[in-house]
Amino acid sequence: MSTTTYPGGVGLTGENKADPVRSRRRFRRMIIVGGALLLIALVVGFIPQWRQRQTATADTNQLAIPTVGIVTPALIMPNSGLNLPAEVKPWQEASIFARANGFLKSWLVDIGAHVEKDQLLAEIDTPDLAQQLAQARSQAALAQKGLEQATSTNAKWQELFHQGVVSELDSENMATSQATNQANTEAFAANLRFLEQEFAFQRVTAPFAGTITARNVNVGDLITANNTSMEMFHIQQRDPLRVYFRVPQPEAPNIAVGQTFNVQIGAESAKTYPGKVASTSEAVSPDSRTMLVELQVDNSKNEILPGSYATVRLPTSVLGKLLILPDNTLIFRGKDLQVGVVDAKGVVQLHDVKVGRDFGIQSEILSGVTESDRVIVNPSDSLTTGTVVHVAATPAASASATPAKK
Template sequence: MNAQSEYLTNHRTNDEGANGLAVGEAPQPTARPHHPAVKEEPPTQPPRLGRIVFFLFLVVAAALTIGLLPRLRERKQVAEDTRDLATPTVAVISPAPAKMTEPLVLSGELRPVIEASIYARANGYVRRWLVDLGAHVEAGQLLAELDTPEINQQLSQGQAELTQAEAAAQLAEVTAKRWKEMLQAKTVSPQEADEKVSDLALKRATVEAARANVKRLNELVGFAHVTAPFNGIITARHLDVGQLVTAGAGQELYRLAQIDKLRVFVHVPQNYARSTVVGQPAELTLPEAPDHKYDAKVVRTAGALDIATRTLLVECEVDNPNNEILAGSYGLVRLTDAHPEAALTLPASTLIFRSQGPQVAVVENNRISLRKIKIGRDFGSIIEVLSGVTAADQVVTVPSDSFADGIEVRVAEPAKTTAQNAEAAK
C-alpha cells in the first residue's frame, strides 16, 4: 500500500515538472517567435487515405462484377432458350423420283443390214445359173445367164434402122449443100432451099433416135447376165434352167443379203419412247442361246409413234462377223438405259389438307412456304406429286396444322448413318 502511494506521488510530480503546470491546470499558449522570411505550409492529408479509397473502389467493383455477370449471363441464356422454344424444329425431305422398274426388254426382229431381191430386166429363158443357196458372192459376180432371142432380133433390127437413117441423113446433107449453091446462083427460090435444109435436120434427128434405140437394146442384152450388186450371201434362189423369165412381172430370181452386221427392229412403248435415244447401248439375247449376250446399239428411231400401236419403231445394230446370228430370226432386246418418266414422290405424312386443296410445307430461308400440289397415284405411304414441287425443294415431313406462310422454323440436322459415322471417326 505504501509502495503504491509512493509510485503515484512520483508519477504526478514528473508530469507537473514536464508540463510546468500543476495537475488540473490548463496549459497556456506559448508565443512563437516571429520569423517574417519563413512561409508557413498548410497541413497535408496523409497518403494512406487515398490508397484506402482506391482499395475500397476495387472491392466494390469486383463485388458488382461477380454478382452481376452471372445474372446477365443467365438472363441472356433464358432469352435464347425462349426464342429457341418459340421456333419449331422440323425435319425435311426432298421429293424423289419413283423407284425405277426393271430395264425394258422387248422382242425384236433381226434383218440383214443390206438385203436386195434380184429381178430380171430382160425377157428370156434361163440358160444357166452359177450360184446356189447359201453361197458367198462378191459384187459384180455372175449369178445366172438368160437366153434372150427376141431382144437379139430387136437389136439387129435397130442396127439396120440406124444404118438406114445414117444413109438418109447423108443424102439429105448432100442435097442441102447443092440447093444452097443454087440459091446463091438464084436458080431456085429461098423457100425450096430452106425445105432441103430442114429435111437434113430431120434426118439427123432420126439418126440420133435410131442410135439411142440401139444403145437401149444393147443394155437389155447385157441384162441377160444377172450379177451380184454387192458382197453378201445368197439367201433365196427361185430360178432353174429353161425357166421363162419376164421383166416387170415381179418374179424374184435371187435374194442377196449382207449379214456381217444385222439390224434389230423393236417397237418401244410410248412411256419409254422419250428415254430411248440414238447411241444408247442395248443387249441382244436369242431364245436358243439365253446365256449368251450380244452387244447392240440404237442407231436410229422413227421419230414418231405408230398411230395404230402407239409405239416407237427403233432400229439397233449388232455385229455378226462369224455369222452366228441368223438373219430373219427374233430375239430379246434389253434397253438398259430406257426407263419410263417417273413422277416425283413424297411420303403421305407431308400432306396438309385444307380448303384450298392438298398442300405441302416447303422450307425456304428457314421460313415456311405452303404450296398447292397435284396428286397422282396413291401407293399408301408414298404418293406421286405431279406438280407444285421440284426435286430441289425441302418439304417438311410431318407439318403442323398451325403452319402458315412465313413462319420461322429451324431445320433439324439429319441423323448420320453408320457409314458416315465411320468416315467421321477416320
C-alpha cells in the same frame, strides 16, 4: 232408464270411424306398389328384348354392307433391266427379177453363196431381143447413111442457091430434108441404145455384195420381164445387221441415238451382242403406244442369222417408274378393264384403266389410278359405282416390286 258412459268411450267411436279410411289407403298403397312392381317387371323384361332386337337389326345392317380388302398401287423403280422382243434384219436385201424376156440359159450361184457386187448370177437366152437389136442396128446405120447423104445434098443446094441457080424454096426443102433425116437418125440411135440396155439385162448380176438366200429358177425356165411374181434370186447383206424393237411409251423419251444395248439372239442363248442405236421413229404408234428403235449390230463373224428371234435388254437407267397392281384387282367387263376404288366415305367408284405389260400375277397400269388410291381386291361381279363398303381392318398386302426382276 239410465245410460252408462265409459271413460274413453268417445275414443273408441273415432277409431271405428277411421277403419274404412285406413282400409282405403292401404288398398291404394297396395295398388300403387303392385303397379310399380308390374311396371318394373315389364321394363326389366322388355329392355333386354329391345336391346336384342336393336343389336340384331344393327348386325343385319352391318352384314348388308360388304367388307372388302384393299391394296394401294405400287410405284416402283425397277431393280433390273427390261427384256423386249426384237427382230433381226439384214443391213440391206433385194429381190432380183428379170428385165428381159427369154429362157434361162444358166445359173451360176445357189443358196448360201457369198457374192460380190456385179458378180454374174445367171444368164438369159433372149433370141427375140437379139433380133430386135440387130434390126435396130441396121435401122440406125441406114438412118446415119441417109443423114450423111441429106447433109451433102443440102450443102450443094445451098451453094447453088447462093449462086442463083436454084430457087429459095428448093433450098429450104433440102434443108428441111436434112433436119428430118437428123431427127430420124437420133430416134433410131435412141431405140438402139434402149435395146442394147435391154440386151445387157440378159446377164443377171448382184446389186451389192452379200449372200444368196433364195434361187427360184432353173435352166430352161421361161423368163418374163418385169414379172414381180417370179423372183429369180434373193440376196442379203449380213454385216452389219439391223435389229428392230419397240419401246413402250413411258420409256420412249429416254432412248437416244448412240446408246448401246445388249442384244440376245434366241431364247436359250446366253451370249449377247452390243447394239448401237442408229435411229428411232421419233413417233409413238397409236395402235401399240410404242416407239420403233433401230440398232446396228456387228456381224463380221457371221454368227447372227437375219430373221432370228432376239431380245433387247434395256438397263435401269432408261426405265421409268412402274405403277403396278395385282391381277386380282382387275374387273373384266366386255372390252374395258376396270378397278374398284374406295373413297374416304367408303363409297366405291369404278375407274377405267389401261394395262401395259403383264408380269404374270401383276400388271403395269398406264392410266386410271394413282398410287394413293385404295383399290378393291377380288371385287365381286355385281360391284357397281356408288356401292357402300366396309374396308377390312387388316388391309391386303400392297403390290410388290417383283416385276422389276423380269
